[in-house]
Amino acid sequence: MNRPRTRRRLSPDERRTELIDAAIRVLREQGEPANRAVTVTAEAGTAKGTFYVYFPSWEDLLVAVHDRLMDDYSAPLRERLAAEAPQDWRAVLDGEIDRFVDFTVGCGKLHGAVFHSSVVPAPAGDEHSATGLLSRIIRRGVEEGALRQVDPDVAAGLLFAALHAAADAVAAGGDRTRWCGSLRELTGNWLAP
Amino acid sequence: MNRPRTRRRLSPDERRTELIDAAIRVLREQGEPANRAVTVTAEAGTAKGTFYVYFPSWEDLLVAVHDRLMDDYSAPLRERLAAEAPQDWRAVLDGEIDRFVDFTVGCGKLHGAVFHSSVVPAPAGDEHSATGLLSRIIRRGVEEGALRQVDPDVAAGLLFAALHAAADAVAAGGDRTRWCGSLRELTGNWLAP
Amino acid sequence: MNRPRTRRRLSPDERRTELIDAAIRVLREQGEPANRAVTVTAEAGTAKGTFYVYFPSWEDLLVAVHDRLMDDYSAPLRERLAAEAPQDWRAVLDGEIDRFVDFTVGCGKLHGAVFHSSVVPAPAGDEHSATGLLSRIIRRGVEEGALRQVDPDVAAGLLFAALHAAADAVAAGGDRTRWCGSLRELTGNWLAP
Amino acid sequence: MNRPRTRRRLSPDERRTELIDAAIRVLREQGEPANRAVTVTAEAGTAKGTFYVYFPSWEDLLVAVHDRLMDDYSAPLRERLAAEAPQDWRAVLDGEIDRFVDFTVGCGKLHGAVFHSSVVPAPAGDEHSATGLLSRIIRRGVEEGALRQVDPDVAAGLLFAALHAAADAVAAGGDRTRWCGSLRELTGNWLAP
DNA sequence: TATGAATGAGCCTTCATTCAT
């Protein structure tokens, strides 16, 4: 009687990836839904119980989503940081302003769920966190004389907060040019050597 | 513990105030608890049902708590803004850095529950919101030549985010001097005319 | 502080009457509301607690409402029954068909709340109940040869049910002429001697 | 009493049936209980939450119970109506008087909960409703000359009400012979051609 | 007598998680 039409047999990695993909779609559109495991597995086209095969709890999924997004976002930056030659870190920061706002706005409601969550910790030193990346950029900028002498970790925290605020404001309907412009003015006056 | 044998009959205003006070105590120490109405009324020494006499839902209480905190915090600033004589708005902002961080750290877990909540909206124009206040300060500063020409609303949003980040960091164990110092450096370079 | 604008001091009977009036208004329009004591006292313009001064419980109010309605409705019938001279009881029953349907339709939602309620018992012998009245009419009709020999109590029960059904149907939008006509046909063939 | 140590996993249809069965038992004996979901699931030997897996609300269960009872009761009638040959519809109605009273009395308190409920609507045309069935019987009877020319829908409504009243009276301790006899007299005189 | 703030038992419902199949 209970004949599941197709018991899609995937490799664990594929299944896991599908769940994360589904979660990203759900979070982007609805934010954190009620009945989280059900909503995500329905979106992924699997059974409710499958959720717990791959993630002991919702928070574990959130961490996985966070890591995925950060990896995607930070790939070009990590590449840049891997290069040892001096670079124009001021320009890099300027570029990140737009890129970060675009990224955040594109995330829709996902952003609040994943990044404002107290669940996903962001230790300053973690190179996979947003502030971790900014911190490394600023450190390089300071070392290479492209930026004013500031405390890289603290500056990264402040900058990230400001970026965040701008992105949220734009996502909420604020004027993109105005926010990004002000942000550029802020970083310019603050971090120029 | 306290078993008041008799009903304490209070005026609605007093009871409401007691409930808000109790909620602030609870939020400060535990953050948002499970069984919210029960926890708050127990702290207030009243019956569970009394909660719903005064607040149709938890969110209504949160709004009341938010308003109370903002009113308390903003009282001196509103006074300053009421005065028409020119003032040293740079110094005011510098002072707010410390005052805001102190305030936020003193809020403990309350802060996240009330201010990160999507429940309590903070329209830019609202003079009772934190950004609304900052915006008015910055506007005055710009008008009176104490601050660089910036977009007051946007600048307030960015500044508030940075203040917030610093306060959160200090609350989480960060070095207060370092964060406030960096913040002062940021505002100094950014907003000095 | 708590100064009730006017503490209307009425004689207990007036107060009681006002509450019953208010209950009838409420029941007619909303049927049995949620928060019954509150709804009725609000309609009556008194305080919630006053309800319990006059009625130990909702059911007691229902009984009072029932008695009031029945007294009003049955007044002409009781008068007729008091007269000892023989009467055309067939015509009386025919007339009651329309009067009862009018009455019931006019009651709106009140009807279901008060008369379908298991709370208000209607002992067959009770001359204040609808079936009690019908029973006495039928008994007189049988005794005076105006009606076929039937069991008065049982016939009253069946007739009342049929009247009720017709009234409910008309209240629900059924065709009045059709229902009353069929009812007249029923009683005619059934009860004619 | 029964503590099933292990989860009883059934097909949805079986579980649903068990819940409806349990509900019928409960309603028959207690009428509509307080804590409805708990009472029914306890009777069914399942966990409270299981109720909501099968019925979004109590009213949905009531509808299911109603349908089940009507299907059971009406099965022989539907069969009769399916046959095209003329039948003695007077005798059928006479038979239904006893059968309906038996059925209703056997329902105990269930009857009021399910059939007096405003939740379960009974449109006149619905062949699964009691009046719908009676209506079809009367229509056939009229067409085949076994019954007087009456409006089938209206007559069905009136007849059903009378049947109901008799059944309720018998259930409440009334004399079965008296009520059924009077009912037979009523239908005889009313509907004989 | 009248008031309306206060009470708390109790019902409804959700949903994270388990586990028999």
Add this chain to the structure above:
DNA sequence: CATGAATGAAGGCTCATTCAT
């Protein structure tokens, strides 16, 4: 591995009733 029926702890909220004023 995958499934989805089953679970039950937990929280939200209502409202009949009480009682201090």
